Amino acid sequence: MHRFKKGHISIALVCAVLGFMIALQFRISMDQKASLPYQRLEELSSRLLDAERERDKLQEKIAALEAAVENGEAKNPAGHRAAENMRERAGLVAMEGPGVIVTIDDSKIKSKAGDNQNLYIIHDDDLLRVINELRAAGAEVISINGQRLTASSEIRCAGPTLSVNNVRSAPPYEIHAIGDAATLENSLKMRGGVMETLAVWGIQLEIQTSENVEVPAYKGTTQFQYAKPVGGGSQ
Amino acid sequence: MITAIGGLLVGLLLGAFCPIIIPVAYSKLFSVALLACLDSVFGGYRSVLEDKFDNTIFISGFFTNALLAAFLVYVGDHLSIDLYYVALLTFGFRIFQNLAIIRRYFLKKH
Numbered sequence: 122m123h124r125f126k127k128g129h130i131s132i133a134l135v136c137a138v139l140g141f142m143i144a145l146q147f148r149i150s151m152d153q154k155a156s157l158p159y160q161r162l163e164e165l166s167s168r169l170l171d172a173e174r175e176r177d178k179l180q181e182k183i184a185a186l187e188a189a190v191e192n193g194e195a196k197n198p199a200g201h202r203a204a205e206n207m208r209e210r211a212g213l214v215a216m217e218g219p220g221v222i223v224t225i226d227d228s229k230i231k232s233k234a235g236d237n238q239n240l241y242i243i244h245d246d247d248l249l250r251v252i253n254e255l256r257a258a259g260a261e262v263i264s265i266n267g268q269r270l271t272a273s274s275e276i277r278c279a280g281p282t283l284s285v286n287n288v289r290s291a292p293p294y295e296i297h298a299i300g301d302a303a304t305l306e307n308s309l310k311m312r313g314g315v316m317e318t319l320a321v322w323g324i325q326l327e328i329q330t331s332e333n334v335e336v337p338a339y340k341g342t343t344q345f346q347y348a349k350p351v352g353g354g355s356q
Numbered sequence: 357m358i359t360a361i362g363g364l365l366v367g368l369l370l371g372a373f374c375p376i377i378i379p380v381a382y383s384k385l386f387s388v389a390l391l392a393c394l395d396s397v398f399g400g401y402r403s404v405l406e407d408k409f410d411n412t413i414f415i416s417g418f419f420t421n422a423l424l425a426a427f428l429v430y431v432g433d434h435l436s437i438d439l440y441y442v443a444l445l446t447f448g449f450r451i452f453q454n455l456a457i458i459r460r461y462f463l464k465k466h
Binding site for chain 2: 130133137139140142143145146153
C-alpha cells in the first residue's frame with residue numbers, strides 16, 4: 122500500500138470525476154424514465170393490447186352469431202337463398218372464381234432532379250382508375266390488399282399508405298377481381314389505357330390471370346348509424 | 357483508500373446537485389465514457405493489489421480511455437458502424453475480469 126499513498130490527490134480527483142459521472146448518469150436515466158414520451162409509450166402499448174384483445178373477442182362473437190344465423194336459415198330454404206343472395210351482393214361472403222390478380226408497386230425509376238416526386242408513387246386516383254376500368258370490364262367482386270370493395274368502400278391516400286375500408290396498407294397493392302379474365306386483362310392493357318399511362322412513370326403494374334381468384338368478405342360494420350329506411354314497406 | 361472513497365463521495369454529491377443535463381443525443385457517448393472510467397478504476401485497484409500501481413499510467417489511462425471510447429463511438433455513429441455495443445461488451449468484460457482477479461487476491465490474503 123506504500124505506493125498507493127504517493128498520488129493521493131490525483132486518485133481522489135479521479136474518483137471524484139468518476140463519482141460525478143455516475144451521479145450524473147443516474148440522474149439522467151431517472152429523468153428519461155420519468156419523461157413523458159416514455160410513459161406515454163407504455164400507456165399506449167398497453168391500450169393497444171387491450172383493444173386487440175377486445176377485437177379478437179368480438180370477432181369470435183361474430184363467428185358464433187353467423188353460425189347461429191345459418192342454423193336458423195337452414196330451416197327455411199327459400200328465405201335462406203334470398204338472404205344468401207343479399208349477403209353476396211353486400212360483400213359479406215368470401216367469393217372465388219376466375220379473374221385477375223393485379224399487383225401495383227411504386228416506381229423503381231429514380232425521380233430526376235426538379236421532377237415532382239409524387240408522380241412516381243401510387244396515388245388513390247391511380248388505383249381508382251384501375252378499379253374503374255376493371256368494373257367497366259365487368260368485374261363482379263374486387264378486393265384491394267384483402268379489403269373487399271363494397272358500395273360504401275373508400276379508396277383514399279393516407280399519408281404514404283392507402284386506406285380502403287378504413288384499413289391502411291402500404292404498396293405493393295394487390296387487386297383481386299373476379300370476372301371474365303381475358304376481358305379484365307385486356308381492359309387494363311388496351312392502348313392508351315391505364316397500364317400505359319402508369320408505365321410512363323415507371324409504376325409497376327403486373328396482371329396475372331387465374332382460374333381461381335379469391336376475394337375475402339367485408340369485415341367492417343354493416344350497421345347504419347344515420348340512415349333509416351323510409352316507411353311503407355320494402356318495395 | 358480513504359482519499360479515494362472521499363473523492364468518490366464528493367463527486368457523487370457534486371453530480372447529484374449540479375444542474376448539468378447531458379442532451380439525449382450524447383447520452384450514449386457519456387455512458388460509454390462512464391463505463392471506460394469504471395473499467396480504469398477497477399483496473400487501477402487491481403494493480404494496487406498486484407503492487408504494480410503507477411500513478412501516471414492510472415490517471416492518463418482513466419482520462420484517455422474515457423475520451424477515446426466516447427470519440428470512437430461518436431465516429432462510429434457517423435460512419436454507421438455501431439461501436440457502442442462493442443465498447444459495452446469490451447469494457448463490461450474487462451470489468452468483470454478485474455473483479456474476479458480482485459476477489460481472488462482477497463481470498464488469497466485471508
